[in-house]
Amino acid sequence: MRRIKKHPILQSETRKRVNFFFNGRKLSAFEGEILSSALFANGIKIFGYHRKDDAPQGIFCANGQCAQCSVMVDGKVEKACITKVRPEMMVEQIRGEARCDMRQKLPALHFAEVEDLETDVLIIGAGPAGLSAATELGKLNVPAIVVDDKHKLGGKLVLQTHKFFGSVEDCYAGTRGIHIAERLAAEVKKYPSLEIWLNSVCLGIFSDKKAGILKEGKYCLVRPKAVVAVSYTHLTLPTN
Ligand code: FES
Known part of the structure; x- marks a missing residue:
């Protein structure tokens, strides 16, 4: 775990632990932790690859502005830096065109x-x-x-x-x-x-x-x- 255990400003984490999956691998995070932080803490810095030149992508603005940190979360594209970890969530790297899981039934818009x-x-x-x-x-x-x-x-x-x-x-x-x-x-x-x-x-x-x-x-x-x-x-x- 690559976590900062002592920090002059930030409090050390005492939250409950939950499991989630990244490319099928079971990982641990604090409940409600931001996904990009949880991935970094587990040693994962490459979240996906650019669809044009396959260049590795990961955290960039860390504030939801650039989409460099996009991953598939339970079949949908989400930005890892503004997505909270949910227990048992399935996260995958994006390579090539991101495709939403069409097996998920979208609610009709009324x-x-x-x-x-x-x-x-x-x-x-x-x-x-x-x-x-x-x-x-x-x-x-x-x-x-x-x-x-x-x-x-x-x-x-x-x-x-x-x-x-x-x-x-x-x-x-x-x-x-x-x-x-x-x-x-x-x-x-x-x-x-x-x-x-x-x-x-x-x-x-x-x-x-x-x-x-x-x-x-x-x-x-x-x-x-x-x-x-x-x-x-x-x-x-x-x-x-
Ligand atoms: S790193 Fe820029 S949107 Fe997440």
């Missing part, structure tokens, strides 16, 4: 069931910029929805154990990134006009000005009066 709602502001991305924007709106009691594809608020701050530098007033100098994320998250949770949607992806904003959002796996449409898009790598925006 459009009548799609939730359709309105808000004043839709904030896409719950990193420091998105959370700061949300806080300012919360102070003014403006209804807003904050959408983020991760399970935790803070964006890249949750990866940063170093202390920030610069100005204490403007950018929390002297505080570690992970603690800045906690402070910003605690702040947005104070305001009742703000809704936080984690594990949710904004797929696009369409010509009818509605945003299509996959909220915890369920599709819904949101019509905001304004959009703050601080994280939109793969977002489709209307051209008019």
